Amino acid sequence: DQQVKQNSPSLSVQEGRISILNCDYTNSMFDYFLWYKKYPAEGPTFLISISSIKDKNEDGRFTVFLNKSAKHLSLHIVPSQPGDSAVYFCAASVSGATNKLIFGTGTLLAVQP
Amino acid sequence: NAGVMQNPRHLVRRRGQEARLRCSPMKGHSHVYWYRQLPEEGLKFMVYLQKENIIDESGMPKERFSAEFPKEGPSILRIQQVVRGDSAAYFCASSPTTGSPGANVLTFGAGSRLTVL
Numbered sequence: 001d002q003q004v005k006q007n008s009p010s011l012s013v014q015e016g017r018i019s020i021l022n023c024d025y026t027n028s029m030f031d032y033f034l035w036y037k038k039y040p041a042e043g044p045t046f047l048i049s050i051s052s053i054k055d056k057n058e059d060g061r062f063t064v065f066l067n068k069s070a071k072h073l074s075l076h077i078v079p080s081q082p083g084d085s086a087v088y089f090c091a092a093s094v095s096g097a098t099n100k101l102i103f104g105t106g107t108l109l110a111v112q113p
Numbered sequence: 114n115a116g117v118m119q120n121p122r123h124l125v126r127r128r129g130q131e132a133r134l135r136c137s138p139m140k141g142h143s144h145v146y147w148y149r150q151l152p153e154e155g156l157k158f159m160v161y162l163q164k165e166n167i168i169d170e171s172g173m174p175k176e177r178f179s180a181e182f183p184k185e186g187p188s189i190l191r192i193q194q195v196v197r198g199d200s201a202a203y204f205c206a207s208s209p210t211t212g213s214p215g216a217n218v219l220t221f222g223a224g225s226r227l228t229v230l
Contacts, residue, residue, distance in 0.1 A: 006155075032217045034217070034218065036221075041223075041224075042223055042224070043117070043119075043204055043206075043221035043222050043223045043224050044156070044204070044221045045221070046218050046219075046220070049217065049218060089155060089156065093217060095217060098161050098168055098169045099144070099208060099217055099219070100146060100158050100161050100169060101146075101158070101206075101219055102158065103148075103155045103156040103157075103158075104155055105154060105155035106155050
């Protein structure tokens with residue numbers, strides 16, 4: 001039962017352009033969503049999050065959009081930089097319970113110089 | 114602040130041996146989570162612990178796997194009688210007390226990579 005899905009295993013983008021990573025979820029109880037970035041042989045690092053009471057959160061080059069009716073969120077990176085090349089994981093949780101995160105399968109982003 | 118510390122970073126075991134993975138949470142964090150990443154897959158939740166208590170072990174395999182977070186010392190993920198299918202990266206994460214600032218965000222360690230020969 002894959003409650004969080006990232007249907008694109010990989011994405012290639014030119015440096016300076018926008019990267020858009022997508023994520024869908026099925027559990028309507030999720031009320032907090034996060035994006036993590038992971039380099040090879042390292043642990044995931046937190047990037048940005050959004051509560052279900054919002055539809056957009058922005059932090060520098062990174063913006064997360066949430067569409068609750070479609071159960072869809074996306075991460076926009078603009079402008080993309082070669083250092084952004086990594087695997088991006090979408091995660092969701094139900095606040096106040098255990099706060100455990102349910103992860104998607106990840107999207108490998110390659111930013112070409 | 115050293116972050117979440119995991120050791121060993123790499124562990125090789127033969128089938129039937131035991132594997133012990135250790136995790137020290139970030140200073141001030143009282144909640145520990147273990148995740149497993151199989152090759153070419155995402156991170157799967159295994160278990161959530163607070164000091165001396167297992168809160169949610171819904172992701173733990175029913176046999177051979179156990180976890181603890183004692184009053185003193187690191188959290189331990191123990192795998193008995195390892196099989197080749199246990200080869201994976203095991204990540205530990207920690208968070209502050211539920212309801213405190215940042216409680217929704219888990220901070221991950223660098224992982225322990227288990228190889229079963």
